[in-house]
Amino acid sequence: MNPAPEPGLAFQLKLYGGAFGAFSYISRRIALRRRWRMSEQALPGKPRRVPMDASGYSRRRFIGAGAGALAVAGLPAAARAVTNYKGHDVIVVGAGLSGLHAACILQEQGLDVMTLEGRNRIGGRVYTLMDVPGKPEAGGEWMGANYARMIDTSQRLGLQMLGPDEASDIREWCYRIRGEYILASDWESHPLNPTEGDDRRILPHRMLFELSHKNNPLSGQPLDAWITPEFARFDIPQTHYLKEYLGFDDETIRLMNVVIHTDHMDNTSALHEMRRYAVGEFNASRALANAGQPAWVQIKGGNSRLPEAMAASLDNPVELNKTVYAFEDKGKEVTVHCMDGTRYTARQVICSTPWPVLRKVKFTPRLPARMERAIDEIDYGTSIQVHFLLRKNFWELDEMPGSMWTDEPFERFGVHHRGPNGEATSAVAFINGNEAYKYDFMSDEQVSEYTMRELERVRPSLKGALEPIGIQSCHREVHGGGDWVFWRPGQVGQFAAHMREAHGNIHFAGEHTALMERGMEGAFESGERAAVDALLRS
Template sequence: MPQSTNAQPMTLEQSPAAMVPLCGRDTTDGYDVVIVGAGFSGLRAACELQQRGLRVQVVEARERVGGRSCAAMLNGRVVDVGGQWLGVDHQRLRALADQAGATIRAQYTTGDKLIADAGVVRRYRGLIPPVSPLGLLEFSAALARLRRLQSLVPADSPWQAHDAATLDAVTVQQWQARWIRTAGGRRLFDAALRAVLCTEASKLSMLGFLHYLSSNRSFEYLVSADDGAQAHVIEGGMHALSRHLASQLHHGVSYETPVLAIEQHANQATLRLAGGRLLSERRVIVAMSPLLASRIDMPGISVERHALGQRMPMGSVIKCLVAYRSPFWRASGLSGEFVGSDSLLSPVFDASPADASHGVLVGFIDGARALRWSADAAARRRAVIESLVHSHGPQAADPIDYVDQDWTAERYSLGCYVGVPTPGTLSSLGTALRAPSGLIHWAGTETAEAWCGYIEGALQAGERVAREVAAAMA
């Protein structure tokens, strides 16, 4: 049986044509815009600006493109150990997949789902797992209340919501304590919240939570694999689409190029790179999470923008994929989908290839549990298999391959899926998310005006910042 491995970023995209070394460049470089970060947002911005006739350079600290999407190998097949799903109405991402010639297929959902609550595993159908009758009633009522509240929070400017400061002063845990009283209802709500934002209810501002719901339709949409955020997958992996974007750039991507500082002058910004190299351009786009952006020394940016990095930590998650000789759960009439309030691995989905030549379960260790299991990869692998045996039965004890990606330990992500607004953040600092700081402009999915937290939002933010920069340079 293969040994447990941590996912290593794939470097298939690093053909000589795609890599542009920066060694020896220490003067004005002849580009109009430099983009820091080669995730989907930075790459989309680069393509948009290039189409407008501007010369663009993309620099990336990692040895790959894709940001919080990443590829690995599992049983001889490329799999996503980062962003994976194409949601309903993710129109930009669907169009990108079409342009890249990728095949889109539905997430496998045929059969019953599984839930483990208070140690008992049960089958169910429908969107909301069954807990106690009263707990189910409370949870349903809470969802209805959330829909009403999120309708009052603008997706593009949550700080303008009525009573924004009041909502921002309350944690989701405090709200939950008022409206969900049963233990079963609370366990179900906490499991769903961790699955969506990879954090604990005590860490998240209520305004931040409502903004996320408003930006992504509803709580129900976010947890749905039938007609929601997990509706479709990309054959060959989501990460291939970031490579497709990078292949369109005339000047490629400069890999392994961390930016240490950005200084602004009258009409020029100078970037200090690792190794002491300098890069000078007319405008800069920082396409990173607020947390990562705050690690760059940027004299002159607003105090509010810098503070966002301290007040929006990343969610914590480890993504795990386990391969089997066959998708054995299907023979029992199961979809593979599982949620467990006390389970190490939750949620879980079927990630088997289209031809079902072997089976794959993909699951997540999220929130505080991800931090606890980050240190010991071998122990984590054993615990993941044990969790799947408990949820999916004894056949889960015999995998043929395993891979995981600990996003909390990834130095150029520091977590996933998205920056989490702590209490008091959006109402006091939210306007700084997108507001330019002199010659520096901001992208990344956290700055999206819709679909925040998703690749769709990253693409939207890239298009928005490209328009903004083009207008500023006109």
């Protein structure tokens, strides 16, 4: 094995200082802002903050309308105009984790926030399949020990966590490579294993992570080091980096590429992957620091319970089925236009939709040229999941582990063990990257049929064992765009530091704008930053 190096204390402090230094910086900015707002509350007619209630987030209450009206009469004209403003303080577009976190912070600070969501459900890329046995996660799945904001919010909202043992998900894999089945115990000595030395002990499903992380230049650096000029020389194709810097051969790279979260390693900046593993290393260091706590957790009852609880804590209920197609910034207020013909106005907007969605959204005035290019050119990783009910324990017939990691078109087939005693509950074929594009030419039914046919072809014991119950794919959905943002070679330097720049009264949030954390915690980081930016302008 080639385990990730155990971080020393200095290293841990550096990382800790990186992520949580920023966190406390933001907290300080909020505290300053809060003090400012509290002094404002001496003015009658202004929102008054009250302590947190049982929902976890504090609830905003207003002074009685009569007292407010009297007070307004005594204010100068400019202040009266402000107080009489009919729109909302802030409209948040998108009820994923980033938008909801921003909305909750702004409400806590006494602002009137309206949240508009295009889908008919809360949560965006966090989506628990509540109707499937075992309630598997079809979107954001694991929270790392470094997910400080997300874990804190879950705890404040009274949600419980499950570690990997309790969540008992996919267990042991068998491997199918170049048409041959290989058991984990045989991999080290198997002739199809292309690696050398200690690397031979790394199982195929761990190769991408463990080999990519070797000699990672970002290791031990602050979490936002990836956007600094010092590392710009690694904004090159990942394949080139793996060959020229780490000396891996084509077959090793081919196997690493099977489950790449982007589209292909040729198209992925090495810096993007280095950052991914540096954040993973930070997670490992946090898990070490919290000895006894699992490194990865999920929310008991399904991760969707978190965004749902956050939405329930908002005074203004999230408006569903409100697909936004245009923003009109008139200087003093922004009008947000929805597909159902409704319009909303606010002094400021936080737009948390995935970047690719904005290709179809109109901004007046137009976005700066760099932002327009970023929206056009930045893509998200693709994946498609085909979920199945299990009709029989097919693995008992061929005596191999039920879950397969393969270089076949369906890539991974996992059996979920999410029953109360670890029983098998459902299964999923999970296809990432370039392979997923092919499925764009198929209807949902064709995807299920094709995948089942391929599975039965390579594993005869699966015949009659599977019943398709649905497919899930963010990049197929109009409100999705893909799984996670990824950076192509050269894009980190061009765009990464600029994704969070406000356009007039419109701020941008979303996992793609986070500089330190990634995935769900990145969404929280970005929501917090956008909320503070909006507060500082309100």
